[in-house]
Amino acid sequence: MSVSVESSGALLRRGRSTELVLLVATWVIISGFFILASLGAQGHIPANATSYLSVMVGISLGLHLAIRFLAPHSSQILIPIATMLNGVGFVEIARWNPPLASLQAFWYGVSAVAVVVTLLLVRRARDLDRFRFSSLAIAIILMLLPLVPHFGRRIGGARLWVVGSLSFQPVEIAKILLVFFFASYFASHRVLLSTPTQRFGPRLIVPPRVLIPILVAWGLSIGILGAENDIGFAMLLFTLFMGMLWVSTGLKTYVGLGIALFGVGGYVAYGLFPQVHSRIGFWLDPWSKANLHVSTQLIDGWFSLAAGGVTGTGLGLGQSGNIPHITSDMIFAAVGEELGFLGIILLLCLFVAFVGEGFAIAQRAHSDFIRLAATGLSMTMGLQAFFIMAGILRLLPFTGITLPFVAYGGSSLFANYIIVALLLRISDETNRPRRSGGEIVALTFADA
Secondary structure, rough: OOOEEEEEEHHHHHHHHHHHHHHHHHHHHHHHHHHHHOOOOOOOOOHHHHHHHHHHHHHHHHHHHHHHHHHHOOOOHHHHHHHHHHHHHHHHHHOOOOHHHHHHHHHHHHHHHHHHHHHHHOOOEEEEHHHHHHHHHHEEEHHHHHHHOOOOOEEEEEEEEEEEOOOOOHHHHHHHHHHHHHHHHHHHOOOHHHHOEEEEEEEOOOOOOHHHHHHHHHHHHHHHHHHHHOEEEEHHHHHHHHHHHHHHOHHHHHHHHHHHHHHHHHHHHHHHHHHHHHHHHHHHOOHHHHHHHHHHHHHHHHHHHHHHHOOOOOOOOOOOOHHHOOOOOOOHHHHHHHHHHHHHHEEEEEEEEHHHHHHHHHOOOOOHOOOOHHHHHHHHHHHHHHHHHHHHOOOOOOOOOOOOOOOOOOHHHHHHHHHHHHHHHHHHHHHOEEEEEEEEEEEOOOOO
16 A cells, blocks of 8 residues: 555545446436336327436536535445435336426425535534534424414325425424434433443442433424324334434343333324324234225235336336325335336345445544434434335335335425435545645555
């Protein structure tokens, strides 16, 4: 290994070529998917195909150029992975509901702007540690918004914040703020949370006073989501809370505590919330007469997945149009039908690569807060994808939570790209090379 000293300009000019190459490959694949889906469904390429594809390519290229200046040392695979997932979802949305595809393209542009704004505002991720309780307060306010009369409405069983013709899920932003609250609290109390110092009978336990604030914050969040019938995000926040607590302390005791709390909470929710009762009911027995009227959506999705087989029916040749909410809740089934088991594996690999890169970014972090924040953001993405895919495959009760980047939804897409921006900022800080005499010192590997 030899050490070479290069000017910062030369290093930055060549520094993001990997990202650009991956994006070009992504554009080629998605364009091919879009053309095949159009030919399969309509027998011709639609007149607006060039416009659609030009907009998507232009937005991602603009995002790449912005990152070159705002976060030049950041991860080079996060944006291509998000673009690929976004593109697969866009193809299916355009296939089944072209007007929604136009809206999704609009939200993609808004999300790209959000990435740039986030990178401009968050110059140092560690500065977010100072806003611990502000993050919690704003998160709770956002989760309460759907309960405000005249603004909150029940859509698909859950309450959303609706302004005019625009529906928005504030919990999508709240989950990010809660990640930073949990990361800040766990980082500052890590020693107390992982060191049993108070005697309880014959054993030593962690002082309960350390757990009370975080349990109250978690309980309040879960209670609000329960009142809004947003079961999917309630499960997400619970798992995220317990996962970050275990990562920060390493104590297996918290895993047992989490399982116990989940059991008690599930039993209480099953008795108090009708939506939880019905979802668990048709998860256990979807074919019964009592559950058939609510489980039809899932059953249709299973038939679509079965029709896809290993290689799929082919883009544009599926028959999933009769499934309710095919472009949002059930888009995973649509992908599975037209791209088959191989398409499902593609999605799984992309999500695993995204989460794995997020964990790698966390491992390279220079502080506990940044490490936990990157871990929490990555877990959020992975857990959300797991819950919806496992729900459709009947491994878990179906929650209706959106598949990140793939499913239609402006608030979901917006929040997920903010997560990407935050991970880019964290990785940019951790990968930034040392400076020596005004120049960047870069390590290069030479033949031994």
